[in-house]
Amino acid sequence: MSAAAGAVGRGVPLEAALRARRDAGAKLLVTYMTAGLTEDWVDYLQVMVEAGADAVEVGLPFSDPVMDGPTIQEASVRALARGVTPEAALSALAVREQPVPLVAMTYYNLVLRAGLERFAARAAAAGVTGAIIPDIPLEESGPWEDAAADAGVATVLLAAPVTSDERLAVLCRRSRGFVYGVNLMGVTGERSSLAGSAGVLAKRLKAVTDLPVVMGFGISTPQQAVEAAAAADGVVVASALMRAVLDGASVVELGAAVADIRRALDRG
Amino acid sequence: MTLTGPATVSMGEPSETGRFGDFGGRYVPESLVPACAEVESAFRSAWSDPQFVARYRGLLADYAGRPTPVTECHRLSAELGVRVLLKREDLTHTGSHKINNVIGQGLLTVAMGKKRVIAETGAGQHGVATATAAALLGLDCVIYMGEVDTHRQELNVFRMRLLGAEVVPVRSGSRTLKDAVNEAMRAWVSEVETTHYCIGSVMGPHPFPWMVRELQRVIGDEAREQCRALLGGADPDLVVACVGGGSNAAGTFAGFVGTSARLVGVEAAGGAAVGRGAPGVLHGMRSLLLQDEAGQILEAESISAGLDYPGIGPEHAYLAGTGRAVYADAGDEEVLEALSLLARTEGIIPALEPAHALAWLVRAARDGTVPGGSTVLLTMSGRGDKDAGQVMELIGDRLDARLAAKS
Numbered sequence: 001m002s003a004a005a006g007a008v009g010r011g012v013p014l015e016a017a018l019r020a021r022r023d024a025g026a027k028l029l030v031t032y033m034t035a036g037l038t039e040d041w042v043d044y045l046q047v048m049v050e051a052g053a054d055a056v057e058v059g060l061p062f063s064d065p066v067m068d069g070p071t072i073q074e075a076s077v078r079a080l081a082r083g084v085t086p087e088a089a090l091s092a093l094a095v096r097e098q099p100v101p102l103v104a105m106t107y108y109n110l111v112l113r114a115g116l117e118r119f120a121a122r123a124a125a126a127g128v129t130g131a132i133i134p135d136i137p138l139e140e141s142g143p144w145e146d147a148a149a150d151a152g153v154a155t156v157l158l159a160a161p162v163t164s165d166e167r168l169a170v171l172c173r174r175s176r177g178f179v180y181g182v183n184l185m186g187v188t189g190e191r192s193s194l195a196g197s198a199g200v201l202a203k204r205l206k207a208v209t210d211l212p213v214v215m216g217f218g219i220s221t222p223q224q225a226v227e228a229a230a231a232a233d234g235v236v237v238a239s240a241l242m243r244a245v246l247d248g249a250s251v252v253e254l255g256a257a258v259a260d261i262r263r264a265l266d267r268g
Numbered sequence: 269m270t271l272t273g274p275a276t277v278s279m280g281e282p283s284e285t286g287r288f289g290d291f292g293g294r295y296v297p298e299s300l301v302p303a304c305a306e307v308e309s310a311f312r313s314a315w316s317d318p319q320f321v322a323r324y325r326g327l328l329a330d331y332a333g334r335p336t337p338v339t340e341c342h343r344l345s346a347e348l349g350v351r352v353l354l355k356r357e358d359l360t361h362t363g364s365h366k367i368n369n370v371i372g373q374g375l376l377t378v379a380m381g382k383k384r385v386i387a388e389t390g391a392g393q394h395g396v397a398t399a400t401a402a403a404l405l406g407l408d409c410v411i412y413m414g415e416v417d418t419h420r421q422e423l424n425v426f427r428m429r430l431l432g433a434e435v436v437p438v439r440s441g442s443r444t445l446k447d448a449v450n451e452a453m454r455a456w457v458s459e460v461e462t463t464h465y466c467i468g469s470v471m472g473p474h475p476f477p478w479m480v481r482e483l484q485r486v487i488g489d490e491a492r493e494q495c496r497a498l499l500g501g502a503d504p505d506l507v508v509a510c511v512g513g514g515s516n517a518a519g520t521f522a523g524f525v526g527t528s529a530r531l532v533g534v535e536a537a538g539g540a541a542v543g544r545g546a547p548g549v550l551h552g553m554r555s556l557l558l559q560d561e562a563g564q565i566l567e568a569e570s571i572s573a574g575l576d577y578p579g580i581g582p583e584h585a586y587l588a589g590t591g592r593a594v595y596a597d598a599g600d601e602e603v604l605e606a607l608s609l610l611a612r613t614e615g616i617i618p619a620l621e622p623a624h625a626l627a628w629l630v631r632a633a634r635d636g637t638v639p640g641g642s643t644v645l646l647t648m649s650g651r652g653d654k655d656a657g658q659v660m661e662l663i664g665d666r667l668d669a670r671l672a673a674k675s
Contacts, residue, residue, distance in 0.1 A: 063565045064441065064550060064565050066454060077440075077441065086563075109548045109565070110562060112547070112563065113562060134297045134298075136549075137295075137297070138298075138301075139293075139294060139301075140294065158297070160297070160299040161299075162302045162303075164302070167298075171298075184458075185299055185460060186457055187454045
């Protein structure tokens with residue numbers, strides 16, 4: 001489907017951007033914003049970028065987010081109650097070009113309902129260059145990976161602590177943009193300390209892939225971000241930031257929180 | 269609707285990827301893939317192990333009270349003009365077909381060396397059944413139940429606790445059955461090494477839809493032989509069962525799919541996944557789901573908490589697509605009428621779920637969809653005790669008026 005190359009959007013290519021930052025010696029910081037959480041949610045996304053996020057995951061809320069813990073669930077419920085749809089969220093993103101890659105994070109039913117090709121093309125047109133869909137494992141994700149690739153969207157695959165070496169190799173071969181290492185056996189959400197499984201998985205991933213390895217789940221503080229990034233190329237911080245927005249943090253305050261994590265990662 | 273269907277569809281094993289036609293599959297996060305594979309491999313060896321099957325059948329007989337009888341309903345048959353036979357799952361221990369599944373999965377939990385089960389429940393029937401099996405087999409048990417349902421079904425919450433289970437009220441989303449499934453899956457991810465998720469219906473990721481159907485096929489296998497004994501070697505013209513996720517229907521249909529009987533599944537009008545749903549992915553499976561145009565899952569609405577599920581098991585979606593089974597629905601009002609009719613004519617108070625199957629049959633017999641003189645097997649999947657309070661609130665006044673008119 002090379003004709004679909006015309007559908008490639010104007011977003012920043014995910015893998016190239018992250019590799020360039022990594023090769024320049026930086027630890028990668030990927031933040032997360034629930035689309036539609038507030039009227040000015042794009043301003044929150046914007047401030048994350050200004051405060052030093054290397055990429056931003058845009059959560060397209062789903063009614064039944066099985067991989068998400070209480071914080072992202074609450075953010076999703078609130079955004080859905082405000083009437084957000086995938087279409088509205090992508091339209092809002094399309095208004096402002098971002099200097100870093102945007103990664104759509106959602107569940108498969110929203111993608112299927114729109115149609116794989118249509119969803120991928122729509123996301124690309126809005127400047128999205130990556131996608132994370134946690135409820136399609138390797139065995140089921142082939143059709144989506146193809147549709148996404150045709151539209152210029154990188155499908156980021158997730159590796160878990162229980163993933164076998166054999167699956168890990170396949171997963172790293174097929175993942176695009178980066179590999180998302182899930183720190184722990186559980187759902188997203190803040191934790192008081194970093195899971196012991198995090199470092200082990202990061203090392204296993206680094207041993208088999210040259211793709212950027214970014215760890216996520218349960219990273220709440222700058223200190224945890226530094227710890228989790230030690231054996232990997234970077235981290236995803238999501239729930240802790242959404243907790244702050246849910247609790248009323250202003251755009252400026254959220255920017256400061258992201259800047260804290262950025263500084264900690266840069267200090268190492 | 270027409271009731272003809274080819275008898276060429278079988279209910280065998282799903283494909284290697286767990287598919288029945290286009291439906292099924294294993295749409296779970298990477299963290300749960302090894303656990304699903306473990307359950308599949310454990311069930312495959314258990315189900316072909318004569319010792320495991322003997323223990324399962326032994327407990328079904330000595331503990332759950334199988335085989336359950338088939339009861340011929342003479343007075344109801346006279347009223348409807350069709351010959352009605354009921355497969356009496358309501359007479360099992362704990363009062364519904366759910367026990368067949370939980371005994372099987374309970375034994376499987378032990379076989380896998382795990383000491384703990386978790387389960388979701390809507391009205392509480394599967395929760396009570398799971399807590400029962402856990403008590404019997406010495407397993408720790410945690411039941412996830414929507415907070416709304418814990419209030420609606422206080423007595424079942426107490427039953428589960430009495431049986432030694434912990435009941436966790438689920439406060440996410442709509443706080444009902446689908447959210448209880450979400451929460452149980454979330455819990456399973458973090459406890460998967462010690463815990464088996466005992467899914468209550470023919471739903472979820474592969475192998476659950478297939479495994480639960482196999483554990484429920486005892487209903488259909490028994491009923492087919494019992495019907496043949498009653499009918500001089502013949503099979504019924506029609507086999508009818510209610511469908512939420514669809515486990516009693518799947519178990520019943522599995523016994524008759526190779527016969528000439530026409531198969532009818534009856535959904536709640538407010539939860540009609542075949543009637544009003546569209547293909548999608550939820551709770552680990554591709555099936556027919558109630559959803560909006562963006563793909564957000566909608567709430568099912570029915571007086572029957574057991575049918576309050578926005579999806580349907582993937583094998584039913586497949587059977588519907590092939591036409592081998594047809595799916596109809598029944599509304600709250602006719603369900604209450606059918607419940608009263610069976611109570612008055614046969615002395616059997618059905619649960620609200622099978623009362624849906626009965627309501628469809630009453631309507632279909634009266635409007636000629638089911639020709640007079642047909643023989644119908646209907647699975648009476650559970651007894652009505654659990655619903656008595658709710659039914660009293662709904663039609664108690666009507667009953668008083670009827671009694672007053674008589675005297």
